[in-house]
Every structure is written in structure tokens, then in C-alpha cells.
Amino acid sequence: MAKRRAGNHSSKEVAAVEGSTRKIYKQKGTGGARHGSIRAPQFRGGAVIFGPHPRSYEFSLNKKIRKLGLISALSLKKRENLIIVLDELKAQGYKAVLMLKKLKGLNATASLLVDGSVDSAVLGSISNLPYVDALPVAGLNVLDILKHDKLILTVDALKKIEERLL
Structure with missing residues (x-):
């Protein structure tokens, strides 16, 4: 019955998340961590790393x-x-x-x-x-x-x- 599973659960990688790629703030002098993009996984609304992607659960029996x-x-x-x-x-x-x-x-x-x-x-x-x-x-x-x-x-x-x- 594994073949019947939909397998359509999905999450977005960094490239698929909407948002600018500009640097959030300057590299030095803010006292904060170094960040390159608002789409990074640690930010709200950011990407999911190693999240689920659509796949088939089908397997073959001998x-x-x-x-x-x-x-x-x-x-x-x-x-x-x-x-x-x-x-x-x-x-x-x-x-x-x-x-x-x-x-x-x-x-x-x-x-x-x-x-x-x-x-x-x-x-x-x-x-x-x-x-x-x-x-x-x-x-x-x-x-x-x-x-x-x-x-x-x-x-x-x-x-x-x-x-x-x-």
C-alpha cells in the first residue's frame, strides 16, 4: 500500500524562498552575527534545510x-x-x-x-x-x-x- 501514498509534502530550499539577496547589514561594526541573506534558515520565513521533497514511496517486491x-x-x-x-x-x-x-x-x-x-x-x-x-x-x-x-x-x-x- 506504500505506492498509494501521495508523497507531495514539500519545503523550500534557499533558492526557492522569496526575498532579496542583498546583505542585511554591514559585515563589521554592528555587534551582530555575520549574515548574507534574509532567506537563510535561521530567519523567520527563511528556507528549510534538508526538508521534505516530493517522492514516491513505492518499492518493488520480488x-x-x-x-x-x-x-x-x-x-x-x-x-x-x-x-x-x-x-x-x-x-x-x-x-x-x-x-x-x-x-x-x-x-x-x-x-x-x-x-x-x-x-x-x-x-x-x-x-x-x-x-x-x-x-x-x-x-x-x-x-x-x-x-x-x-x-x-x-x-x-x-x-x-x-x-x-x-
Whole structure:
């Protein structure tokens, strides 16, 4: 989830702060410290030294570690009997009520639907359901598996997942 962080926090270096570059007062004879610019960090409204700058918090995981995480998330759902396998995933039109009835029949109101290729009618019928998402096998990830209570797979999706993980 680190990739989702905005990372747009920023502070100004000396060159970016507005203000004159003239010497504040003469070098000698004032009894004060020697200063060159009002933009220096010790002055109010001055620069910030080594402050934050926009950056990406994204990091990459090795393929084997990513695969291992997916295997462990799926095995956790299997161990807790939270995986439902269907022959096919079809929606009767774009009605959320019909899909909700179908999910209540499976006792899976907060669920992740995974199919080989997700049908547009399925996407339309779950778009207004708050805790239901649909993904193709290629988009299957650990966060979504753990976030949802039940995992509903089709037989086609199950075969593709086995190919992907073996």
C-alpha cells in the first residue's frame, strides 16, 4: 500500500524562498552575527534545510515473494472455508438487487468475485454494492483477498490461478 501514498509534502530550499539577496547589514561594526541573506534558515520565513521533497514511496517486491504472499492468502481463506467455487459468474441484467439476492443466498454479502474475464453485466450489477468487488485473475492480489470476507471463484478462474501459481 506504500505506492498509494501521495508523497507531495514539500519545503523550500534557499533558492526557492522569496526575498532579496542583498546583505542585511554591514559585515563589521554592528555587534551582530555575520549574515548574507534574509532567506537563510535561521530567519523567520527563511528556507528549510534538508526538508521534505516530493517522492514516491513505492518499492518493488520480488516475484517469488509476491507469489508466496498470494499463496498464503489463498490458503488462509481455504483453511477458514471462506472460498466458494461456482461454475460460472453471470448477472441477470444490471440490477444490484438481483446480485444482492444471489450473494445473500451464498451468505457472502462482503465478497470478492474472481473470474477469468469479468463480464460487464456483473460489474454493473455490483457497482452499487458497498463491500463487493470483482476482479479478473490477472488482477488478483493479497490486499483484496484479505479485505473481503468471502472469495467467490469460478472454475475457469480456479484453473487460471493454478496455472499462475504452479
